[in-house]
Amino acid sequence: MDFELPEDVAAVRKKARDFALREFTPEVASMYDREETYPDDIRRKAFSEGFLDMSNPWGMLVAMEEFCRVDAGLGLSAIVPAFGSEVVMLFGNEEQKKKYLDPVLRGEKISGFAITDSGAGSDVAGISATLQKNGDGSYSLNGQKTFITNGAIADHFYLLARSSPAPADKRHRGLTMVIVESKMPGFTAAQLKGKLGMRATNTAELNFSNVRIPAENVIGEEGRAFYYVMTFFNISRIYVAAQALGIAQGAFDRLRAYLQSVKGRSDISRWESTQFLVAEVASRIEAARLLTYRAASHLFKFNPDPVSTSIAKYYAAETATYAVTRILEFMGADGITGDLERFYRDSKIMEIWEGTSEVEKLIIARMLEEKEEGK
Amino acid sequence: MKLTEENQLLLSAAREFAEREVRGIAVDIERSGIPQPVLGKMAEMGFLGATAPDRFGGASLGTTSYLLLLETLARYSPSLAFYTYLQNTLVIGSLIHFQDSEAAGESIRDVSSGKRSGTVVLDELVSNTEGSNVSISDGDRAVSGSAGFVMHPDASFLLLSHADAEGSSLFQLNGGVKQTAENRRLGFRGLGFGRVSFAASKEESALLGRKSGQSVISLAASAGSMAVAAIALGIAEETVDRAAAYSKTRKTFGSRLEEYRPVAYSLSSMMAETEVLREYIYSSAGGGEKEGLIAKLLMTDAAVRASKLSMQVHGGNGYFEEYQIEKYYRDAMALEALTGNRNSDLGSLAHQMLGSGSASI
Numbered sequence: 001m002d003f004e005l006p007e008d009v010a011a012v013r014k015k016a017r018d019f020a021l022r023e024f025t026p027e028v029a030s031m032y033d034r035e036e037t038y039p040d041d042i043r044r045k046a047f048s049e050g051f052l053d054m055s056n057p058w059g060m061l062v063a064m065e066e067f068c069r070v071d072a073g074l075g076l077s078a079i080v081p082a083f084g085s086e087v088v089m090l091f092g093n094e095e096q097k098k099k100y101l102d103p104v105l106r107g108e109k110i111s112g113f114a115i116t117d118s119g120a121g122s123d124v125a126g127i128s129a130t131l132q133k134n135g136d137g138s139y140s141l142n143g144q145k146t147f148i149t150n151g152a153i154a155d156h157f158y159l160l161a162r163s164s165p166a167p168a169d170k171r172h173r174g175l176t177m178v179i180v181e182s183k184m185p186g187f188t189a190a191q192l193k194g195k196l197g198m199r200a201t202n203t204a205e206l207n208f209s210n211v212r213i214p215a216e217n218v219i220g221e222e223g224r225a226f227y228y229v230m231t232f233f234n235i236s237r238i239y240v241a242a243q244a245l246g247i248a249q250g251a252f253d254r255l256r257a258y259l260q261s262v263k264g265r266s267d268i269s270r271w272e273s274t275q276f277l278v279a280e281v282a283s284r285i286e287a288a289r290l291l292t293y294r295a296a297s298h299l300f301k302f303n304p305d306p307v308s309t310s311i312a313k314y315y316a317a318e319t320a321t322y323a324v325t326r327i328l329e330f331m332g333a334d335g336i337t338g339d340l341e342r343f344y345r346d347s348k349i350m351e352i353w354e355g356t357s358e359v360e361k362l363i364i365a366r367m368l369e370e371k372e373e374g375k
Numbered sequence: 376m377k378l379t380e381e382n383q384l385l386l387s388a389a390r391e392f393a394e395r396e397v398r399g400i401a402v403d404i405e406r407s408g409i410p411q412p413v414l415g416k417m418a419e420m421g422f423l424g425a426t427a428p429d430r431f432g433g434a435s436l437g438t439t440s441y442l443l444l445l446e447t448l449a450r451y452s453p454s455l456a457f458y459t460y461l462q463n464t465l466v467i468g469s470l471i472h473f474q475d476s477e478a479a480g481e482s483i484r485d486v487s488s489g490k491r492s493g494t495v496v497l498d499e500l501v502s503n504t505e506g507s508n509v510s511i512s513d514g515d516r517a518v519s520g521s522a523g524f525v526m527h528p529d530a531s532f533l534l535l536s537h538a539d540a541e542g543s544s545l546f547q548l549n550g551g552v553k554q555t556a557e558n559r560r561l562g563f564r565g566l567g568f569g570r571v572s573f574a575a576s577k578e579e580s581a582l583l584g585r586k587s588g589q590s591v592i593s594l595a596a597s598a599g600s601m602a603v604a605a606i607a608l609g610i611a612e613e614t615v616d617r618a619a620a621y622s623k624t625r626k627t628f629g630s631r632l633e634e635y636r637p638v639a640y641s642l643s644s645m646m647a648e649t650e651v652l653r654e655y656i657y658s659s660a661g662g663g664e665k666e667g668l669i670a671k672l673l674m675t676d677a678a679v680r681a682s683k684l685s686m687q688v689h690g691g692n693g694y695f696e697e698y699q700i701e702k703y704y705r706d707a708m709a710l711e712a713l714t715g716n717r718n719s720d721l722g723s724l725a726h727q728m729l730g731s732g733s734a735s736i
């Protein structure tokens with residue numbers, strides 16, 4: 001048990017912090033938040049500085065944390081262009097990796113991961129997009145997706161659709177993942193505006209009308225994609241935990257800075273109630289960090305533990321909203337006129353995306369039970 | 376809780392007004408402000424001078440009716456409820472202390488009729504540290520200075536208090552006020568929120584009165600704690616109701632959300648908490664500082680949690696403007712920050728209970 005990050009990871013952390021402080025200034029962060037546009041220049045800069053490095057997962061994790069500590073919307077935007085990549089890395093074939101993954105890792109293309117539709121989010125098997133096999137072996141994709149990150153800017157999506165009806169008690173069967181290019185005929189995307197937070201990220205609704213998907217764009221085996229999606233979430237949730245951790249830490253940084261800044265004018269920083277607030281928030285953040293790193297450590301040693309992962313995601317997300325809320329309540333008007341108001345809006349998504357807190361709790365309880373039963 | 380006939384009448388008038396005039400434009404209000412015609416109708420209904428005595432053209436509603444009005448408006452548009460609170464509780468509530476002054480009386484009349492709107496410098500109420508910076512040049516009573524927290528900065532006049540050794544004076548500035556920066560707006564986006572500087576000449580400013588002790592603005596605010604609680608109540612009720620309705624239609628895994636115990640329990644617990652607080656608010660409507668603090672502290676906290684729960688039940692949909700939950704979520708948090716200061720409220724409540732020697736370390 002070693003609680004120090006290895007030197008190379010610590011170096012990435014420092015570099016990420018410096019980058020974020022330099023690039024995500026409060027003015028820039030406010031601007032993208034206000035305009036609700038994707039910061040493509042920041043994506044490019046982050047890429048050229050090497051932060052999108054899937055061969056160094058610890059580096060990506062601490063970079064995510066440090067980025068979101070300064071600004072979550074910009075921070076995620078800097079790393080999210082490769083969203084969904086793990087699914088091709090794990091289940092895709094060599095041609096797919098070459099054609100779709102490599103350009104993303106070279107910073108030339110953007111990917112997205114499209115599961116949710118207007119009728120089903122938590123209930124992944126309840127999605128309604130369909131794939132129908134054509135005579136020539138290709139498929140026709142029909143239906144819609146919503147809330148898709150990178151939706152209006154991605155070049156291609158790893159997308160889940162139903163390829164065959166499933167028996168009522170085995171709803172997770174018959175789901176297939178395909179790679180859909182945004183320039184394929186019949187594909188349309190429309191940005192969804194009016195998000196509460198994370199407004200620098202692009203979110204869109206996708207529609208498919210007889211989009212022809214060549215057979216070679218099926219990832220893995222037809223009908224087995226529910227398993228791929230769950231495997232993906234077991235990875236991505238750790239990065240969400242890191243986002244949440246960054247937000248919580250960033251809120252805490254701002255509290256500390258505030259307490260310093262008011263010292264000459266007020267003794268509020270010496271109040272015991274203030275010290276308790278500091279201690280309570282700090283303790284939760286520390287716990288969330290340990291849980292996140294523990295789950296990451298299992299995963300990055302190729303021994304993922306879904307219980308640890310879901311505990312980390314659930315707890316870190318809750319810590320983000322807890323920290324921001326407590327701190328804002330304390331800072332009051334002094335808080336809502338600064339960065340913290342954006343942190344308040346950004347933090348809430350952590351409890352919703354890539355598995356709501358309720359879904360995480362169901363996974364934790366069910367997986368623990370399975371472990372007990374030795375399944 | 377028993378409503379009087381006056382309360383009943385007010386409640387149905389407020390509901391009818393909100394249904395007809397507000398429901399359809401609640402999202403627009405957030406984007407482009409409260410339309411003038413709506414304010415005109417509010418004035419006609421007596422809502423802008425709800426608490427003002429009738430000799431000033433006010434509706435002289437009792438406290439309960441006023442709270443019912445705010446609760447109802449907050450359900451539809453917290454921005455509009457806040458505007459109403461600002462005009463009644465803070466502006467008229469400050470002016471009324473000096474109602475014998477002709478200028479104050481005239482201002483109350485104008486606010487009630489909708490002819491003019493007022494606002495106040497909030498700094499002394501809301502900030503942990505900042506006082507506004509005001510200087511008065513005595514000879515000619517010109518007022519200059521700046522303030523960091525002004526909601527509705529484009530009001531026709533601005534009230535500010537100026538403390539000196541003997542007490543505090545209330546000034547009304549009818550000109551010479553300029554917004555120097557826009558503040559970020561977590562909530563109540565239907566109103567402006569900015570930093571202002573002012574340099575009002577003798578002709579543009581009026582000294583409405585002076586008294587010893589606390590400023591009348593802070594007296595008005597603390598007398599208005601119940602009003603804040605009523606807005607929070609409206610937000611909590613509305614968000615819980617919307618989540619309950621959503622839970623009846625949204626299905627996951629083949630079942631309606633309401634069928635899942637965690638969803639149903641959290642909604643019913645939140646409903647229970649809100650109902651108990653509602654009872655408290657109306658049964659203590661005529662109470663003193665302590666009751667006001669209790670209601671405000673507990674109800675604003677409950678509103679934050681209710682709006683959060685509602686967003687959670689709405690899932691991804693809740694995160695987008697269209698469902699309006701995100702608006703209540705922001706407003707709930709902004710409400711406490713813009714109507715006072717939690718740290719000083721907690722201290723005041725402790726003093727009420729334990730005496731002035733308490734809560735000092």
Ligand SMILES: Cc1cc2nc3c(=O)[nH]c(=O)nc-3n(C[C@H](O)[C@H](O)[C@H](O)COP(=O)(O)OP(=O)(O)OC[C@H]3O[C@@H](n4cnc5c(N)ncnc54)[C@H](O)[C@@H]3O)c2cc1C
Pocket residue numbers: 112113114115116119120121122123146147148149150195198203349352353354355356357358359625626627628632635637638687688689690691692694
């Ligand atoms: C900004 C944003 C970006 C997103 N990006 C993507 C993306 O890139 N790709 C993608 O595929 N999706 C994306 N999503 C969708 C997101 O993952 C879903 O919103 C999320 O999974 C929840 O699904 P839902 O919105 O359908 O809520 P629902 O599943 O309808 O859930 C509503 C509520 O009911 C609760 N609930 C549901 N079932 C149960 C149960 N059995 N027991 C107890 N409670 C239950 C949920 O926890 C939630 O609180 C994004 C969403 C947002 C808002």
